[in-house]
Amino acid sequence: MVSVLKYSASLVILVTALSTQANAQTGPGRFFCCEGGRICGDSLPEQCRGKAYRILDSGGNVLKEVGPPLTPEQKAQAAAEAQRKKEQEEHAKELRRKDQALLDTYATPQDIDLAQSKAEADVNLSIKAAEDRIAAARKTRKKFEDEAEFYKKKTVPPEVAKGLRDADHEIKTQQELLDVKQGDAATIKAKYDADRKRYAELTGRTATPPPAKPGTTPATGQPR
Numbered sequence: 001m002v003s004v005l006k007y008s009a010s011l012v013i014l015v016t017a018l019s020t021q022a023n024a025q026t027g028p029g030r031f032f033c034c035e036g037g038r039i040c041g042d043s044l045p046e047q048c049r050g051k052a053y054r055i056l057d058s059g060g061n062v063l064k065e066v067g068p069p070l071t072p073e074q075k076a077q078a079a080a081e082a083q084r085k086k087e088q089e090e091h092a093k094e095l096r097r098k099d100q101a102l103l104d105t106y107a108t109p110q111d112i113d114l115a116q117s118k119a120e121a122d123v124n125l126s127i128k129a130a131e132d133r134i135a136a137a138r139k140t141r142k143k144f145e146d147e148a149e150f151y152k153k154k155t156v157p158p159e160v161a162k163g164l165r166d167a168d169h170e171i172k173t174q175q176e177l178l179d180v181k182q183g184d185a186a187t188i189k190a191k192y193d194a195d196r197k198r199y200a201e202l203t204g205r206t207a208t209p210p211p212a213k214p215g216t217t218p219a220t221g222q223p224r
Contacts, residue, residue: 030063031056099202102195109196109205116192123185130178134171141167 032055033040034048044053055064070078106112144163148156200206 029058031058099198102198103202106195106199109199112192112196112199116188119188119192120185123181123188126181127178127185130174130181133174134178137167137170137174141171 032044034051034053039045039047052068147160
């Protein structure tokens with residue numbers, strides 16, 4: 001304890017001496033000390049560069065403590081942490097933007113139901129049209145298949161062969177379109193389900209999703 005008191009007293013004496021010298025030249029100032037106060041100066045001493053140091057006032061009170069320079073590993077960790085925090089802040093900012101857009105778009109939960117119904121109506125029309133074209137193409141193909149039955153052991157007439165090819169092409173094209181539109185229907189449902197859930201989280205107000213209308217095609221797929 002005696003040695004500590006002696007050391008503290010020595011530091012105060014040193015700072016006081018530096019303060020007196022500085023006051024005589026430039027007035028009250030700050031002092032920089034490192035190595036536990038063994039090296040001090042009214043500017044950062046050369047021996048303190050690259051080390052931890054303290055900044056004290058003329059009364060020996062610590063104004064600021066500066067740690068030693070970071071190691072390359074510590075710098076890398078600090079940069080990674082700063083990047084992580086930046087990404088978190090950007091994510092939170094984007095989420096707030098989307099939440100506000102959601103609240104600006106829907107005044108009530110029923111508005112979500114209405115928007116979903118309108119979006120699904122357009123897709124369901126396209127689905128129904130593709131299904132009708134597939135059914136018509138299959139009917140046409142059946143007609144050419146029946147005609148081809150008469151030519152089992154003979155060459156099928158060009159117009160019959162072409163009719164079969166055209167029907168197959170139409171069925172394939174419309175089935176691909178149907179697959180796309182059914183995917184769109186699933187995407188629409190997922191979007192409005194998510195909007196409905198988030199709206200309830202933000203406002204505490206909920207609404208029951210609109211029931212599927214009779215005659216609409218479910219988004220799970222169409223039998224081939």
